[in-house]
Structures are given as structure tokens and as C-alpha cells.
Amino acid sequence: MVSLARKLIASRNPSPISLESQEALQPFIPFSRLQETKLLESHLVSLLDNCSSLIQIKQVHAHVIRKGLDQCCYVLAKLLRMLTKINVPMNPYPRLVFHQVEYGNPFLWTALIRGYSIQGPLEEAVHLYNAMRREDISPVSFTLTALFKGCSDELELNLGRQIHCHGIKLGGFCKDMFVHNTLIDMYVKCGCLDCGRKVFDEMYERDVISWTSLIVAYSKAGDMAAAVELFERLPVKDLVAWTAMVSGCARNGKPREALEFFHRMQSAGVETDELTLVAVISACAQLGAAKYANWARDVAEGYGFGPANHVMVGSALIDMYSKCGNVEEAYKVFEKMREKNVFSYSSMIVGFAMHGCANAALDLFEEMVKTEVKPNKVTFIGVLMACTHAGLVERGRDLFDRMEKHYVVEPSIEHYACMIDLLGRAGQLEEALELIKAMPMEPNSGAWGALLGACRIHGNPEIAEVAGHRLFELEPDSIGNYVLLGNTYASAGRWEDVLEVRKLIKQKLLRKDPSRSWIEGKEGVIHEFYAGDMTHPNSKEVKEALEDLVGRLKSCGYEPNLSSVPYDLSEEHKRRILLTHSEKLALAYGLLITDTGSAIRIMKNLRICEDCHSFMCGASQITGREIIVRDNKRFHHFRNGVCSCGNFW
DNA sequence: TTAGGGTTAG
Numbered sequence: 001m002v003s004l005a006r007k008l009i010a011s012r013n014p015s016p017i018s019l020e021s022q023e024a025l026q027p028f029i030p031f032s033r034l035q036e037t038k039l040l041e042s043h044l045v046s047l048l049d050n051c052s053s054l055i056q057i058k059q060v061h062a063h064v065i066r067k068g069l070d071q072c073c074y075v076l077a078k079l080l081r082m083l084t085k086i087n088v089p090m091n092p093y094p095r096l097v098f099h100q101v102e103y104g105n106p107f108l109w110t111a112l113i114r115g116y117s118i119q120g121p122l123e124e125a126v127h128l129y130n131a132m133r134r135e136d137i138s139p140v141s142f143t144l145t146a147l148f149k150g151c152s153d154e155l156e157l158n159l160g161r162q163i164h165c166h167g168i169k170l171g172g173f174c175k176d177m178f179v180h181n182t183l184i185d186m187y188v189k190c191g192c193l194d195c196g197r198k199v200f201d202e203m204y205e206r207d208v209i210s211w212t213s214l215i216v217a218y219s220k221a222g223d224m225a226a227a228v229e230l231f232e233r234l235p236v237k238d239l240v241a242w243t244a245m246v247s248g249c250a251r252n253g254k255p256r257e258a259l260e261f262f263h264r265m266q267s268a269g270v271e272t273d274e275l276t277l278v279a280v281i282s283a284c285a286q287l288g289a290a291k292y293a294n295w296a297r298d299v300a301e302g303y304g305f306g307p308a309n310h311v312m313v314g315s316a317l318i319d320m321y322s323k324c325g326n327v328e329e330a331y332k333v334f335e336k337m338r339e340k341n342v343f344s345y346s347s348m349i350v351g352f353a354m355h356g357c358a359n360a361a362l363d364l365f366e367e368m369v370k371t372e373v374k375p376n377k378v379t380f381i382g383v384l385m386a387c388t389h390a391g392l393v394e395r396g397r398d399l400f401d402r403m404e405k406h407y408v409v410e411p412s413i414e415h416y417a418c419m420i421d422l423l424g425r426a427g428q429l430e431e432a433l434e435l436i437k438a439m440p441m442e443p444n445s446g447a448w449g450a451l452l453g454a455c456r457i458h459g460n461p462e463i464a465e466v467a468g469h470r471l472f473e474l475e476p477d478s479i480g481n482y483v484l485l486g487n488t489y490a491s492a493g494r495w496e497d498v499l500e501v502r503k504l505i506k507q508k509l510l511r512k513d514p515s516r517s518w519i520e521g522k523e524g525v526i527h528e529f530y531a532g533d534m535t536h537p538n539s540k541e542v543k544e545a546l547e548d549l550v551g552r553l554k555s556c557g558y559e560p561n562l563s564s565v566p567y568d569l570s571e572e573h574k575r576r577i578l579l580t581h582s583e584k585l586a587l588a589y590g591l592l593i594t595d596t597g598s599a600i601r602i603m604k605n606l607r608i609c610e611d612c613h614s615f616m617c618g619a620s621q622i623t624g625r626e627i628i629v630r631d632n633k634r635f636h637h638f639r640n641g642v643c644s645c646g647n648f649w
Numbered sequence: 650t651t652a653g654g655g656t657t658a659g
Contacts, residue, residue, distance in 0.1 A: 078650095107650080110651090114651085141650090142651045143651095146651070147650045177654060178651055179651085179652090181651095181652040182651070183652095183653055184652090207652090211650085214653090215653085216653065216654065222655095239654080240654045241654075248654090248655065268656040273654090275655045276654080276655090279654080279656085281656080282656065285656095314656095316655085317656095318657085344657085345658050347657045348657090350657060350658065351657095379657085381657095381659080382658075391653090414659060418658090452657070481656040
């Protein structure tokens with residue numbers, strides 16, 4: 001038997017049967033039987049609700065047929081929704097269920113439309129929607145939300161807009177909040193924030209979901225001012241809205257503001273959940289200070305969200321401890337976690353890589369691939385970074401080759417940048433240049449920047465010129481590239497070219513980010529030092545401590561590395577400049593204020609120079625102290641005269 | 650029966 005529904009879909013011409021005639025065809029059911037049927041329907045729906053596999057659903061379906069309810073849209077729509085939920089393809093089984101019904105109601109149609117919207121193809125969902133309208137079956141709000149969701153997943157802005165224009169009036173949804181909230185989300189996800197805002201502004205009535213959708217959209221677009229403005233106007237702020245602000249600030253590099261929102265949230269008596277804590281921990285990770293790290297962990301545990309049972313909090317803690325310089329604590333958290341996902345493994349691998357523990361990172365990767373957890377693109381960035389920091393070129397090459405073949409992770413532009421970094425830092429500059437040329441995508445500033453950085457390390461002004469000029473086109477206002485090229489010329493003694501680069505910087509009115517280092521003092525107070533800066537209240541003691549240290553180092557054979565000063569100056573002048581590098585000042589201060597047994601933790605905004613690097617090595621030996629320096633890329637652990645980076649940085 | 654907040658890299 002060819003069902004009516006199938007004929008309707010196939011036909012371009014509307015069927016002559018109207019809704020009234022469908023009603024007329026319903027058999028008469030006595031009242032008590034009706035009650036009995038309703039009870040049975042509810043029972044079947046709750047049975048379906050508890051299904052988690054196709055076999056179970058088919059068993060219930062067989063039961064539905066036995067009970068003579070094979071035409072009951074209420075039950076069958078639920079059945080279709082459950083099939084969608086467990087991701088059963090709409091063709092053939094769910095589709096067959098739909099076609100076997102003679103007179104589908106809007107909920108049954110919508111369940112199928114929703115299935116296609118989620119699974120694709122979206123065209124099929126739209127085709128069904130049109131067929132439904134041709135049959136004069138009015139869409140319900142759920143029909144439109146399903147279609148908008150499909151459009152936002154597929155980024156089909158125009159289609160979404162068409163459905164918006166026709167559908168809203170057609171179904172009388174002008175005041176429907178569900179429909180409008182989904183619509184805001186659709187416009188925002190399709191990249192049209194202004195359209196989302198327009199929908200919001202014109203809404204008949206708004207709830208906290210409408211506001212939060214837009215707040216999140218602004219924060220994801222990097223416009224925190226607009227997000228804050230909306231948030232402050234939001235009349236009743238709930239847990240999700242507050243969390244959106246905490247995570248929005250953290251995402252946009254405003255960790256202090258994130259913590260302020262969290263404190264306000266607590267004062268307002270709003271509950272806290274795992275997602276809020278993840279945002280708080282991520283803010284503390286950016287602050288990089290032990291004081292905040294320990295505070296964040298105490299807060300999480302105080303709310304009952306310890307890492308053992310909460311995989312998201314655990315993963316965020318791993319990342320935080322790594323970024324705060326404490327990779328041992330990060331690993332302790334990792335070990336405590338009962339459930340580990342790709343975030344936990346990747347954060348730990350990246351953490352090891354940042355700290356120069358290449359073998360630990362690679363061993364953990366091997367352990368990970370033996371589990372059910374599949375590595376993703378970030379995992380591979382972590383292992384490639386580990387190889388880079390340890391100079392493991394062949395291992396990196398092998399992983400890069402295998403990532404697509406064995407692990408089905410397509411190498412992205414970032415992975416190519418990692419490989420260029422790996423080859424470049426290991427001194428294989430020609431190979432790195434060849435790889436840039438062979439990339440299947442247009443090389444971006446990350447790729448060229450990695451090459452330029454490597455040229456600076458290995459003193460290759462010829463390749464640096466190629467990379468530098470490409471970077472000047474891609475990022476004309478980024479001062480770092482000019483400085484790197486200038487320094488490469490300087491290390492080769494090409495002072496005229498250095499002047500040319502400086503002229504360019506002047507013409508463009510670019511300002512160099514001053515080199516600065518900071519150290520966490522007692523009770524979490526941050527002390528900051530700039531290169532050549534003697535304004536710290538204890539600068540006299542700092543200077544004395546530094547001179548004392550230099551004297552002791554010199555007697556052990558330390559000689560300043562004058563090529564670390566990219567200026568054409570006298571040797572004596574270069575020596576003096578080197579002695580006031582901010583990390584050396586921070587180290588001297590650290591020796592004064594920290595306990596003898598503890599590690600000295602220094603943070604720095606730029607890459608550590610060769611001279612400071614060997615200075616730290618020597619200082620760690622003669623003072624017997626562990627010195628941990630976080631530069632703009634990674635961590636250096638100096639112990640007994642050796643750095644964890646093995647001089648690859 | 651549909652809608653809002655999330656962690657890893659750069």
C-alpha cells in the first residue's frame with residue numbers, strides 16, 4: 001500500500017483532501033476506551049524515553065503495532081525523536097515509520113524534519129517542510145526551531161532568513177519566545193550578529209535566554225564592552241548569564257575582570273556549577289600565579305567539584321597548573337582523575353611540552369592512543385611542540401606523517417607551523433622553507449613567523465629576509481617581525497640593514513613592547529621589572545645582589561654573550577645593557593625575597609635571550625636554587641647548571 | 650517538545 005503521506009511528498013500538486021476530511025475519517029472511540037488508550041500511549045512514550053539503542057526502540061515499535069497504535073502520531077513522533085537522539089539515519093527506518101502513517105499530524109512531520117535538520121541533508125528537511133505546508137498542515141514552533149537549528153549548523157544564513165520571513169507570519173509566531181531565541185542563535189552562529197540583535201530588539205517579550213544568547217555572541221566576537229553593557233541591563237541574572245560573563249572575560253584575555261564577575265556572582269548568592277568553575281580556573285591560568293592557582297583549586301573543591309570526579313574541572317586544573325609553572329602538580333591532578341577525555345590528555349601533553357618534558361609528553365601520547373580516547377588536532381600540536389622543544393626532528397616528522405594516515409586528523413595550518421618551527425629550530429632552515437612552499441594552503445603569519453624566529457636563532461639573514469618581507473605584508477603593524485629581522489641582521493653584523501629596518505619601524509610609528517619580567521612575592525604580590533629599570537623600591541639591594549651574583553658567576557667562567565645585544569655599540573656598553581635585562585633583575589630580587597629551599601619563578605613577556613639563558617643556568621648551579629622562567633612561549637627549568645629546554649627554544 | 654554558559658593550541 002502506498003501511504004497517503006508518501007503520495008503527498010511525491011506530489012507537486014496539493015492533495016484534494018483537507019484537514020476537515022481527515023478529522024471526519026477518525027473512528028468514534030467511547031470515552032472509557034479513550035482514557036485507556038491515552039494511558040497506553042503515555043506508557044509507550046515513557047518506554048521509548050528509556051530506550052538507548054535501536055534494538056530497544058524496535059522492540060517498543062513492535063509492541064506499538066501489537067497494541068494497534070501504529071497510526072498514533074503522539075507515540076510515533078516520540079519514536080522518531082528517540083531515533084534522532086541515538087543518531088539513527090533518517091533513511092530508511094525512521095522514514096518508513098513516517099510513511100506508514102495515513103494522516104500525519106504536525107508533530108510527526110516535525111519529528112522527521114528535525115531528524116533531517118540535525119543529521120542532514122538540510123534540503124530534505126526543507127522539502128518536507130514545504131510538503132507539509134502544501135498540505136495545509138500548520139507548522140508548530142518546534143518545526144521552525146528545528147529548521148533554524150539546521151540552518152545554524154550548516155551556516156545557511158539565506159535559507160534561515162527565508163524561513164524566518166515566511167514562517168513566522170505563517171504560523172502566527174510573532175510573539176513566540178522559543179522561536180525568536182532560536183532565531184537569534186541562528187543569525188549569530190551564521191555570523192550576522194547585527195541580525196541577531198535586530199531580532200532581540202524587536203522581540204515582543206524577552207527572557208534570560210534571549211539576553212544570554214546575545215551576550216555570548218558579543219563576547220565571542222571579542223566585543224566585551226557590548227556584552228557587559230547588555231549584562232548590566234539584564235533584569236534577572238541567572239547562573240548561566242553570570243557564567244557567560246566570567247568565561248567571556250577569560251576568553252578575551254581579561255582574567256581579573258573574570259574574577260571580579262565571579263566575586264559579584266557569589267555576593268549575589270547565585271549558585272556555582274562546573275562550567276563556572278572551569279571559567280574561573282581558566283582565568284587563573286592566565287594570571288600564571290601560584291596564589292591564584294591554589295585559590296581556584298580550593299574554590300572548586302569547596303563547591304564539591306574536585307578533579308577526581310569532574311573531568312572538565314580536572315582538565316582545566318591541569319592546564320592552569322602547567323601555565324602557572326607547576327607541571328608536577330598538573331600531573332598529580334591528571335593521575336587523580338578517574339575519567340580522562342581528550343582535553344585532559346591534550347592539556348597534560350601540552351603542559352609537558354611547554355615545560356620541555358618531551359619524553360613525558362610522547363610517552364603519554366602513546367599511552368593515550370591505547371585507550372578509547374582519540375587524539376585530536378590539539379593533541380598533535382602538543383606532541384609536535386614537545387618534539388620541537390627537544391629537537392626531535394625525526395620523531396616529529398614521523399608523527400606528522402602518521403597523524404592523518406593512522407589517526408585521521410588532517411594536518412592544519414597550525415600543524416604545518418609546528419613542523420616549520422621544529423625543522424627551523426633544529427637548524428634545518430632550507431627544509432623548513434621547502435615545507436612552507438609545499439603547504440597545501442596559503443602559509444599564514446604563524447608559519448612565516450616560525451621560520452623567521454628560526455633564522456634569528458641560527459643567524460640566517462637571507463632566509464630571514466624572505467620570511468620577514470612576507471610577514472610585513474601579512475602583518476604590517478606587528479613590531480615583533482621587524483625586531484626579529486633587525487636582530488638577525490645585527491647578529492650577522494649587517495648594521496646598514498639593521499638601520500633600514502629601524503627606519504621602517506619609525507615610519508610606521510610602531511612602538512616596541514618593552515621587555516619586562518615579574519615575580520610573585522609574599523602573599524601573591526607581583527613585582528615587575530623593566531629592562532634597565534631601577535625604580536623598584538628595593539632597587540639598591542637588587543643591584544647589589546646582582547653584582548654579587550655576576551662576580552661569583554665570572555669566577556666560574558661566565559662570560560657575557562655580547563651578540564645578544566642587537567645594537568652597534570661598544571663592548572662595554574653592551575655589557576652594561578645585558579646586566580639590566582629584566583629577568584636578571586627579577587632573579588636578583590627573587591634571591592632576596594624567597595626562602596632558600598624554594599624554586600624562584602619568573603615570568604617574562606618576551607623570549608629569553610641567549611645571555612640571560614646561560615646566566616640562569618650558571619645561577620642555578622652556584623646558588624643551588626631551581627629557577628623557573630616562563631617566557632612568551634614556554635617554560636625553562638634551570639637546575640644544577642642545566643636547562644630543561646636543552647638549549648632548544 | 651524546542652532555546653542560553655565549557656576546558657586543550659594559536
